[in-house]
Amino acid sequence: DSGVTQTPKHLITATGQRVTLRCSPRSGDLSVYWYQQSLDQGLQFLIQYYNGEERAKGNILERFSAQQFPDLHSELNLSSLELGDSALYFCASSVDPPRGQGLYNSPLHFGNGTRLTVT
Amino acid sequence: GQQVMQIPQYQHVQEGEDFTTYCNSSTTLSNIQWYKQRPGGHPVFLIQLVKSGEVKKQKRLTFQFGEAKKNSSLHITATQTTDVGTYFCAHHTDKLIFGTGTRLQVFP
Numbered sequence: 001d002s003g004v005t006q007t008p009k010h011l012i013t014a015t016g017q018r019v020t021l022r023c024s025p026r027s028g029d030l031s032v033y034w035y036q037q038s039l040d041q042g043l044q045f046l047i048q049y050y051n052g053e054e055r056a057k058g059n060i061l062e063r064f065s066a067q068q069f070p071d072l073h074s075e076l077n078l079s080s081l082e083l084g085d086s087a088l089y090f091c092a093s094s095v096d097p098p099r100g101q102g103l104y105n106s107p108l109h110f111g112n113g114t115r116l117t118v119t
Numbered sequence: 120g121q122q123v124m125q126i127p128q129y130q131h132v133q134e135g136e137d138f139t140t141y142c143n144s145s146t147t148l149s150n151i152q153w154y155k156q157r158p159g160g161h162p163v164f165l166i167q168l169v170k171s172g173e174v175k176k177q178k179r180l181t182f183q184f185g186e187a188k189k190n191s192s193l194h195i196t197a198t199q200t201t202d203v204g205t206y207f208c209a210h211h212t213d214k215l216i217f218g219t220g221t222r223l224q225v226f227p
Contacts, residue, residue: 002161033215043162043207043217056214090161092215105150105211107164 003027006091006111014119018079021114025072025093031055032074033094033108034066038087049074050096081118088113123148123210125218133226138198140221142191142208150211151184151191156220157204165193198225 003026011019025032034046045058049068060066063081068074078085092108123144132138142151150169154162166175168184168191175182181194195202203225208218 002163035217042219045214045216048214058214092162094215105152105167105169107152107167108154108162108215109164110161112161 002109002111004091004093004109004111006089006114008114009112010115010117012117012119013081015081015083017081017118018077019081019116021076021078021089021091021116023074023076023091023093023111025074025091026109029093029095029109030072031094031096031106032068032072033092034074034076035090035092036087037090037113041087043090046076055096078116083118086116086118088115123208123216123218125206125208125221127221128219129222129224131224131226132198134200135197138195138202138223140193140206140208140223142193142218144189144210147188148191148210149188152209152211152215153182153191153193154207154209154217155204156207160204162207162217195223198223200225200227 005024007022030051033048035043037043046060047066048056052068063079066076090113092110094106094108125142152167153165156162166182171188172186173184179196183192205220205222207220209215
């Protein structure tokens with residue numbers, strides 16, 4: 001058990017709809033990362049938050065947004081869903097240091113993922 | 120952005136054979152991490168390398184970081200069916216960028 005909790009485990013929805021994926025990081029981790037993994041594909045970095053603030057952004061679509069709340073849990077919102085958005089969405093957490101205060105080399109601990117199917 | 124390529128994309132081996140996956144970057148990497156993702160599972164951290172020429176071992180797994188810090192390899196000796204999965208290298212800057220992954224299948 002990585003200590004990272006993701007809900008829901010599965011999500012089936014129709015094109016055009018909006019969904020919210022939730023992630024609770026490991027106790028003590030301030031960083032939350034979101035990744036998308038399409039079928040038999042690699043892990044595409046979407047976005048990272050550190051202690052409530054956006055820290056880094058990847059190839060995240062404008063239809064997607066995320067936030068990290070004061071209790072450090074994070075939500076990934078996907079809107080105007082398309083068939084191609086069907087994928088496994090992983091959240092991961094880490095003990096990254098504050099910006100400019102050390103090396104970014106802490107391991108990431110992944111949740112079990114949310115499998116999104118858009119029909 | 121920084122690209123980290125892995126080869127091969129797929130590898131099928133007979134149980135007991137060795138396996139190696141390579142990770143290559145066009146630019147110098149400050150560190151390299153390795154993860155394993157079992158079928159149907161999530162990525163799990165294996166190890167991190169930070170020094171030029173560094174070699175680390177975990178039982179049958181040997182990890183190397185190139186002298187120029189532009190490449191890395193993971194070698195598994197005498198594979199077992201439990202080694203099945205996809206192995207990813209990753210480079211951590213302000214975000215963790217994963218390589219393309221190598222899927223290993225082990226036949227008993």
